[in-house]
Amino acid sequence: MSNFFVGMPTANIAALTTLQLNDLSTADYLLLNTDQVRALRTDQLRALRTELIAALTTRQVQALSTDQIQKGLTTSEVVALTTLQAAALTTAQVQALSTAQLRAMETRDVAALSSAAVRVLTTEQIHSGLATAQMAALASGQAAALQSDQVAALGTDQLRALQTRAVAALGTAALTALATDQIQQGLSTAQVAALTTQQVASLNTDQVQQGLTTDQIVALTTAQVSALRTEQVQALSTDQVHVLHTLNLAVMNTAQVASLTTAQLRLAVTTDQIVALTTAQVAALGTAQVRALATDQLRAMETRDVAALTTRQIQALTTTQINLGLTTSQIAGLTTSQTAALTSDQVAALSTDQLRARSTSSVAAMSTAAIKALSTDQVASLSTAQIAALTTAQVAAFTTTQIAAALGTDQVVALTTAQAAALRTDQIQALSTDQLHALETRDLAALSTRQIAVLSTDQIATGLGTDQIVALTTAHAGALTTAQARALSTQQLSVMETRDIAALSSSAVQALSTSQLRFGLTTDQVIALTTAQAAALNTDQVTALGTAQLRALETRDFAALGSAQVQGLTTDQIQALSTDQVVALSTAQSAA
Known part of the structure; x- marks a missing residue:
């Protein structure tokens, strides 16, 4: 090692020929002070052997002016820079690099650039100076340093070259600077999946709708989907919604789901997604x-x-x-x-x-x-359990058409006593004879006198079975109209309990036909007749009584018969009278 440069004035440095400079060793160059480095002409620098450039200390490299950097370093010399030298470059020096110089840097040297140096790269340097391999070499810290305009200047190939960790390090402001085609063509599905939830939430609606492809949507993680803002969710196209994984849809919060448009729901959400x-x-x-x-x-x-x-x-x-x-x-x-x-x-x-x-x-x-x-078909379809479960208000709400045309006999059987009692009088009137016949005896017994009083003569004659007649209460019997009483068959009349017979109104008894009296009333029922009922019998009715029936009349009831009724008695009837009945005859009756 010589002391060639020691004490040499800067003017002498600038006067050296390129041959003289290249004859020196790397050790000689280590003795250059920063002023001497700055004195080197750009043509001198360009002529130096690459190993001499690589021998410069980081302090010497930092002493180079931007003009020396830009005009003095050849692409070969840039290639020769060590990673330490690259890391030592100041922001001004980096900004002075031409796109050709920048593109010539080895990937490890690019990776060594400080975050501050990366931050000052011009959009031209970014777009034309960094190769895809260099982009792939960027560390997370360097990616995080990229500004919005720098990211916007990246080509789609450059973007795609970024490591997933570098993509995840991009600032939200930088990410929102991406054009839709950069997102669509520049980001791989792996890169999209690597985005942080904050980055995903920072995307604008155009980037979401026009930038993200269906493959990229499929690549979204559940955490990323959960991070979508409601306006981002609304911005999703129907195709994008359609490809959302069921797991991703299932992790959406309620606000996100509520923000889906009707078109998204109807045209895009699959049945599998609905299940999810x-x-x-x-x-x-x-x-x-x-x-x-x-x-x-x-x-x-x-x-x-x-x-x-x-x-x-x-x-x-x-x-x-x-x-x-x-x-x-x-x-x-x-x-x-x-x-x-x-x-x-x-x-x-x-x-x-x-x-x-x-x-x-x-x-x-x-x-x-x-x-x-409910339609009649719907009413008819109700199960007996469903019928029995109806409230009394619901039963009372049925229309007469529903009652008459839809209720099956099984459904009528299913009615509870409370439900039967709740039937309106017009509903009662709408019951067919088959329906009425199907009413359980306890349900019939629960009917009010008003309900009984509205039964038609056909319902009485054809709809009520003998068990139902027996089930009638004395109040029911007392409520029977003359027409209803006349409609009773002899069989129905014969099964009526004696207390019910006694409860019949005098007008109802008087309405009974001679046939009903003779063939319908049992002797026990005749015995049960009240004095008022006996007195109400007309001459024809009394004449129609059989001898056993007449003999069954209690003496007080017989005594209540009018002289016309007694006068109408046949010889057989008179001969059948008991001695008590004869004794009970009044003077007027005897005279008759």
Whole structure:
């Protein structure tokens, strides 16, 4: 090693020839002070052997002016720079590098640049100076230093070359500077998956909708999807929503789900995605969203999710959605509050299978307006258990058409005593004779006198069985009209309890035909007749009594007969009188 440069004035340094400079050793160059380094002309620098450039200390390198850097270093000399020298470059020196010089830097040297140096690179240096291999060499800290305009200057190949860790290090401001084509063509699915949740949330709606491809959407992690802002969710195209993984859809918060547009829901969400929705997500859907669901989407909902719908959501369903979109299992899973919320039109839209699938508690929760809206086919489809579960208000809400045309005899049998007692009088009148005949005796006994009084003569004569006649209360018997009494068959009359016979009004007794009296009344029933009833019998009725019946009349009842009634007695009847009855005859009766 010589002392060639020691004490040499800077003017002499600048006067040296390139041959003289290249004859010196690397050790000689280590003795250059910073002023002497700055004295080197650009042509001198360009002529130096590459090993001499590589021998410079970091202090000497930092002493180089921007002009020396830009005009004095050849691309070969740039290649010769060590990683330490590259790391020592000042921001001004880096900014002075031409795109050719920058492109000539080895990848390890690019990776050695300080974050501050990376930050000052011009957009031209970024776009034209960094090769894809150099981009791939950028460390996370360097990527984090990139500014918005620098990122915007990157080509799609450069972007794609970034390591996933470098992509994850990009600042949110830098990320939002990306054009949609940079995102679409420049980011790989692995890079997209590497984005932090903060980065994902920073994307603008155009970047989301026009930038992200369906493959990139598929690559999103559950954490990234959870981080999407509601306006980003709304910006997703139907194709993008369509490819969202079911797991990703399931992790959306309720606000995100509620932000989905009706078009996104109806046109993009698959049945598998519908299945993946949580009960909380389903409950978060707006009424417009619920109304937008296709019938196959509704059918795909899990029963617990349907049961999670609010009453407002239930009421938002169209009749088509009700009829074609809900399965019998889903219908069966409806809560009582949901059932109670169904409108008349919605209830009317239920198929008979759907209606029959409902639980007894949900049927009992139906509004009276909904009950009235049921078609006769729907009423006929109700199971006996469902009929028995109806409230008295619901039973009273049935129309006469529903009663007459739809209720089967099994359903009538299923009525409880409370339900039977709740029937309106016009509903009673609407019952067919078969329906009336099907009423259990305890249910008939529960009817009020007003209900009994409105029964038609046909209902009385054909609809009431002998067991039902027996089940009539004394109040019922007392309420029978003259027409109803006359409609009783002799068999019906014969099975009436004696206390019920005694409860008949005098006018009802007087309305009985001679045939009813002679062939319908038993001797016990005749005995049960009251004095007033006996007195009400007309001459023809008395004459029609058989001798056994007449003999069964109690003496006080016989004594109540009028002289005309006695006068009408036949010889056989007179001969059949008991001595007590004869003794009981009054003077007027005897005279007759």
